[in-house]
Amino acid sequence: MKRYDDIIIGFGKGGKTLAGALAGSGRRVALIEQSAQMYGGTCINVACIPSKSLEHSARMSAAQGGSFADRAARYAQAIAKKRRLTAALRQKNLAKLQSAGVEVILGRAAFTGPQTLSVALPDGGIQQLQGGHIFINTGAQPNLPAIPGLKESRYTYTSQTLMELDALPAELVIIGGGYIGLEFASYYQNFGARVTVVQNTGDFMPREDAEVAAAVRQSLQDRGVQLLFGAQVQRVEDGPDAATVYLQQAGERRALSAQAVLVAVGRHPNTEGLGCERAGVALTDRGAVQVDEQLRTTAPGVWAMGDVAGGLQFTYISLDDSRIVKSQLLGDGGRTTQNRGAVPYSVFLDPPMARVGLTEQEAKDRGLSVQVARLPVAAIPKAQVLDQTTGLFKVVIEAASGRILGAHLFGAEAHELINIFKLAIDIGVPYTVLRDNIYTHPTMAEGIGDLLAAVR
Numbered sequence: 334m335k336r337y338d339d340i341i342i343g344f345g346k347g348g349k350t351l352a353g354a355l356a357g358s359g360r361r362v363a364l365i366e367q368s369a370q371m372y373g374g375t376c377i378n379v380a381c382i383p384s385k386s387l388e389h390s391a392r393m394s395a396a397q398g399g400s401f402a403d404r405a406a407r408y409a410q411a412i413a414k415k416r417r418l419t420a421a422l423r424q425k426n427l428a429k430l431q432s433a434g435v436e437v438i439l440g441r442a443a444f445t446g447p448q449t450l451s452v453a454l455p456d457g458g459i460q461q462l463q464g465g466h467i468f469i470n471t472g473a474q475p476n477l478p479a480i481p482g483l484k485e486s487r488y489t490y491t492s493q494t495l496m497e498l499d500a501l502p503a504e505l506v507i508i509g510g511g512y513i514g515l516e517f518a519s520y521y522q523n524f525g526a527r528v529t530v531v532q533n534t535g536d537f538m539p540r541e542d543a544e545v546a547a548a549v550r551q552s553l554q555d556r557g558v559q560l561l562f563g564a565q566v567q568r569v570e571d572g573p574d575a576a577t578v579y580l581q582q583a584g585e586r587r588a589l590s591a592q593a594v595l596v597a598v599g600r601h602p603n604t605e606g607l608g609c610e611r612a613g614v615a616l617t618d619r620g621a622v623q624v625d626e627q628l629r630t631t632a633p634g635v636w637a638m639g640d641v642a643g644g645l646q647f648t649y650i651s652l653d654d655s656r657i658v659k660s661q662l663l664g665d666g667g668r669t670t671q672n673r674g675a676v677p678y679s680v681f682l683d684p685p686m687a688r689v690g691l692t693e694q695e696a697k698d699r700g701l702s703v704q705v706a707r708l709p710v711a712a713i714p715k716a717q718v719l720d721q722t723t724g725l726f727k728v729v730i731e732a733a734s735g736r737i738l739g740a741h742l743f744g745a746e747a748h749e750l751i752n753i754f755k756l757a758i759d760i761g762v763p764y765t766v767l768r769d770n771i772y773t774h775p776t777m778a779e780g781i782g783d784l785l786a787a788v789r
Contacts, residue, residue: 346655
């Protein structure tokens with residue numbers, strides 16, 4: 334049985350970052366990954382990086398216009414570009430860990446005891462490992478609902494597999510109106526597909542600020558995305574050249590043709606087959622690894638990081654998880670999930686939407702007296718320069734203190750600007766600091782000054 338100081342299961346952002354840090358401190362470290370196509374983790378292979386590569390290519394394609402054949406050709410080029418990018422990043426990530434002294438083992442790991450693992454190797458062999466510390470970083474995978482014919486259809490895709498489709502579908506039906514579904518709706522509409530989003534509830538972005546959500550909805554509809562709310566998918570049937578998605582909405586039955594059906598109804602943690610029970614690692618009701626604020630599991634010497642730990646499913650959360658664990662092993666142990674500050678996020682639509690902190694309604698529900706600032710993106714000179722004038726910026730401020738409680742940005746460069754508000758919230762400065770800051774011109778950032786000058 335091979336022995337290591339530390340063993341990481343999964344090549345995700347948190348796992349690879351922690352592995353490099355621990356190996357750099359002189360520890361003997363192994364990292365186990367079950368697929369050579371996932372070196373580097375979910376983000377660079379099947380999520381953030383490839384999807385944002387497609388988002389950029391789609392936006393460029395929309396600007397060029399042309400026939401469906403023209404756009405389909407550019408889509409094929411974008412897929413090829415995406416594959417080159419992910420292949421290069423996989424190799425870079427593998428080389429980086431190996432050069433740091435991490436032993437990367439290709440195989441599927443399962444616990445055999447509290448500190449021991451069995452690894453099924455590609456050649457059929459079994460390797461037994463023991464680790465002083467073990468870190469679970471196995472990520473999550475897309476859900477597939479029990480809709481008759483959906484799983485069996487050759488036209489069914491997840492957010493991971495759709496990006497491997499070589500030919501642009503003329504018609505794309507997306508089951509699920511959450512963030513992932515809306516992002517893909519935006520990409521493929523820009524590429525030239527006819528996109529329909531089917532959402533089983535009547536709400537659109539229910540967790541977002543109502544005004545901003547309304548602006549996003551209007552923008553998607555103006556671009557041609559069809560949004561069907563309160564629609565229940567009944568079944569999916571394959572034909573010779575397309576699938577038919579049968580649904581019911583407001584008592585009316587409908588049938589939608591699609592060369593591709595994207596299922597985007599959430600993700601679930603990858604714990605199946607991991608043998609957590611043999612290590613004394615408890616799972617939550619949702620199947621995630623149960624952790625405390627320091628990401629320790631119920632088994633001594635075992636931690637969990639990233640999506641598998643049941644928190645927010647962002648790669649930068651996985652990165653911060655590695656800092657929390659590293660703080661315990663190599664630092665003062667002070668960093669926890671409770672003190673990492675406000676967490677921003679972005680939805681990469683065209684234009685993007687980004688948020689950090691409370692909505693106006695959430696603040697009022699907490700009994701806070703608030704002031705609000707709004708600014709149409711069209712009022713920002715740089716937006717006019719970019720010819721990207723769609724959108725609305727909104728900030729929520731505590732009236733008594735002037736502290737920023739939340740920022741909700743829908744417009745050009747929102748995904749960049751939101752980080753400024755995250756920092757302002759974390760350090761607790763009054764909104765006037767950002768209002769009176771000196772910004773370069775012409776930039777989208779200077780819109781922050783104009784936005785906060787409109788506080789009422």
